[in-house]
Amino acid sequence: MTQAMIQARKLTKRYKRGGETLVVLDGLDLEMSEGRFYALMGPSGSGKTTLLNLIGGLDQPDEGSLVVADEELAHLGGAELSRWRARNIGFVFQGFNLIPVLSALENVELPLKLTPLSRAERRKHAQFALELVGLADRMHHRPRQLSGGQEQRVAIARAVATDPRVILADEPTGDLDRKSADQVLELLGRLNREFKKTILMVTHDPHAAEHAQSIVHLDKGQLGRVEENAPRVPAGEAQRSVRT
Amino acid sequence: MISVKMVWRNLMRRPLRSVLTTLSITVAIGLICFLSTVITTLYSGIQNADNRRLAVMSAVGLFVELPIKYQAAIEKVPGVEMTTKFQWFGGYYRSQKNFFAQFAVDPATLFDMYPECRVPAEQREAFQRGRTSCLIGSALAKEFEWKVGDTIPIIGALNPHPDDRAWEFQVAGIYHSEVPNFDNRTMFFHWDYFEETLEAGGREPGVGVFSVRVAPGADVPRVIADVEQAFHDSEQRVDCQTEAEFQRQFVTMFGNLPLFVGWIGTGVLIAILMACINTMLMSLREQGAEIGILKALGFTDGATFGMLVVQSLVLCGLGGLIGIVLAWATQGAIGTALGTTFPGYTIQGVTYALAAAVTVGVGLVAGIVPAWRAANLRCVEALRETN
Numbered sequence: 001m002t003q004a005m006i007q008a009r010k011l012t013k014r015y016k017r018g019g020e021t022l023v024v025l026d027g028l029d030l031e032m033s034e035g036r037f038y039a040l041m042g043p044s045g046s047g048k049t050t051l052l053n054l055i056g057g058l059d060q061p062d063e064g065s066l067v068v069a070d071e072e073l074a075h076l077g078g079a080e081l082s083r084w085r086a087r088n089i090g091f092v093f094q095g096f097n098l099i100p101v102l103s104a105l106e107n108v109e110l111p112l113k114l115t116p117l118s119r120a121e122r123r124k125h126a127q128f129a130l131e132l133v134g135l136a137d138r139m140h141h142r143p144r145q146l147s148g149g150q151e152q153r154v155a156i157a158r159a160v161a162t163d164p165r166v167i168l169a170d171e172p173t174g175d176l177d178r179k180s181a182d183q184v185l186e187l188l189g190r191l192n193r194e195f196k197k198t199i200l201m202v203t204h205d206p207h208a209a210e211h212a213q214s215i216v217h218l219d220k221g222q223l224g225r226v227e228e229n230a231p232r233v234p235a236g237e238a239q240r241s242v243r244t
Numbered sequence: 245m246i247s248v249k250m251v252w253r254n255l256m257r258r259p260l261r262s263v264l265t266t267l268s269i270t271v272a273i274g275l276i277c278f279l280s281t282v283i284t285t286l287y288s289g290i291q292n293a294d295n296r297r298l299a300v301m302s303a304v305g306l307f308v309e310l311p312i313k314y315q316a317a318i319e320k321v322p323g324v325e326m327t328t329k330f331q332w333f334g335g336y337y338r339s340q341k342n343f344f345a346q347f348a349v350d351p352a353t354l355f356d357m358y359p360e361c362r363v364p365a366e367q368r369e370a371f372q373r374g375r376t377s378c379l380i381g382s383a384l385a386k387e388f389e390w391k392v393g394d395t396i397p398i399i400g401a402l403n404p405h406p407d408d409r410a411w412e413f414q415v416a417g418i419y420h421s422e423v424p425n426f427d428n429r430t431m432f433f434h435w436d437y438f439e440e441t442l443e444a445g446g447r448e449p450g451v452g453v454f455s456v457r458v459a460p461g462a463d464v465p466r467v468i469a470d471v472e473q474a475f476h477d478s479e480q481r482v483d484c485q486t487e488a489e490f491q492r493q494f495v496t497m498f499g500n501l502p503l504f505v506g507w508i509g510t511g512v513l514i515a516i517l518m519a520c521i522n523t524m525l526m527s528l529r530e531q532g533a534e535i536g537i538l539k540a541l542g543f544t545d546g547a548t549f550g551m552l553v554v555q556s557l558v559l560c561g562l563g564g565l566i567g568i569v570l571a572w573a574t575q576g577a578i579g580t581a582l583g584t585t586f587p588g589y590t591i592q593g594v595t596y597a598l599a600a601a602v603t604v605g606v607g608l609v610a611g612i613v614p615a616w617r618a619a620n621l622r623c624v625e626a627l628r629e630t631n
Contacts, residue, residue, distance in 0.1 A: 086542025
């Protein structure tokens with residue numbers, strides 16, 4: 001039986017806008033297992049990104065309990081939450097969010113500065129992560145010298161560089177063409193299958209969601225249906241898996 | 245934790261803006277060094293004054309001469325160890341723009357009264373021997389490329405030569421003083437030559453200032469009172485004061501210059517601070533989303549605060565450093581340009597320390613405002629700007 005990586009109980013989040021209180025998450029109960037690939041779907045305003053931000057420790061819930069990677073996030077303060085995030089969470093954003101003044105290698109190395117690794121070890125880890133996403137030949141390029149798909153692959157390399165337990169992806173293919181989007185989705189699938197990363201991906205795109213093992217629907221801040229899915233595995237990888 | 249490389253590249257994101265801000269700090273720090281040095285130069289004469297030396301001049305004013313015979317009377321006052329006399333010559337070399345101080349002095353007593361006037365022994369003896377010889381300061385020698393043995397023609401504007409020609413002086417020695425109250429841009433020549441030449445033209449020379457040294461252990465205020473009392477009923481009353489007071493008179497001639505200069509310096513400081521804060525706030529606006537990314541990656545509020553402060557310190561530090569180096573490199577040229585108005589213009593160590601402190605202070609204050617905002621920036625809001 002797989003262990004729960006994410007557990008939300010009566011999770012509530014409200015925002016105040018112009019004197020009006022909006023309930024974005026309304027007593028949400030949710031459990032996600034370790035090592036699975038989840039797609040989080042729902043209409044705009046259903047609370048997908050808010051949930052992702054809460055799970056990633058970027059925001060705090062108003063009520064309820066949220067345990068991620070064995071830590072009750074409501075108990076963590078600002079600096080503790082930052083350290084926890086550095087150890088456990090890798091983020092992939094729709095807009096890539098690379099630091100424009102740093103090269104691809106330096107961007108991937110950035111989160112490793114929060115680890116006790118030496119400079120040489122950091123370099124080695126960052127190079128490995130870039131090789132993993134197929135960008136070994138673009139290490140010294142700045143983000144503006146890369147295509148959108150390449151930028152997102154650098155962002156994925158940065159997300160996995162510290163070997164986090166959870167990868168949170170917010171519309172990772174939203175700004176990409178179909179071919180680049182498929183490459184990114186296949187990469188996320190591979191991270192899940194080969195490295196057993198727990199992945200939670202917010203998406204509007206049913207095609208993207210097909211890469212996940214479970215599709216979780218949110219509606220008006222509450223959990224909707226959960227669909228189990230048999231994700232596509234690239235042909236070459238499937239043959240390798242049969243052989244082993 | 246965040247590398248210096250990243251700080252530097254953030255600054256170079258808008259190179260023109262960073263260069264212009266750095267240059268404005270350079271100019272401001274250079275100006276602060278200059279203004280501060282003008283003040284320290286003005287006061288250096290007072291601070292370095294010998295408290296056993298007195299100046300005796302006419303009670304009417306500095307430009308009214310005293311009779312030579314007063315010297316003997318002063319020497320009779322109890323507590324007076326020795327005296328020497330000075331008279332302002334008021335001439336120029338070739339053209340009036342080549343102006344510097346010249347004094348007729350007594351070569352026998354000058355060096356005993358002013359041991360800070362350093363000159364090689366053989367040059368001192370040559371000066372004392374030669375009736376038309378003179379002693380020039382090292383700065384003056386450098387400025388006019390004069391050397392020992394040269395003959396210097398000086399037009400006597402206040403004291404014209406009776407033959408209606410320039411006075412001629414042979415350079416017997418070049419002195420150098422390390423103390424700012426005895427500047428290196430003055431010429432001293434023989435009293436006897438001065439006196440005899442004027443007498444040949446039918447004029448009797450007077451004395452501008454008698455310099456008096458008080459004997460060790462003597463009561464200085466008592467000696468001052470006795471000197472003034474000695475001439476109370478004479479043809480001219482005298483004003484006797486300590487060397488520090490005498491120097492202070494020159495400072496007050498400039499009015500309340502220190503206050504005025506202080507206001508200018510403060511104005512420059514405020515202007516540069518505003519410019520730096522503005523630059524750093526613009527940097528924050530450009531880097532706001534990236535600060536959100538850094539926080540999402542696990543960098544703490546303190547790390548982002550530090551990044552902005554270091555960025556500001558690097559920007560200001562670079563400008564300040566260049567300003568200090570430029571001020572140091574140009575002090576000789578500025579000193580020459582200021583000439584006798586501010587003799588001994590030399591930037592003191594305390595001024596460099598002040599400039600460095602101002603640089604760091606501006607860097608910190610300019611960095612703290614945006615850094616505080618960055619530290620308090622909510623990660624989710626910062627990221628929302630990019631997505």
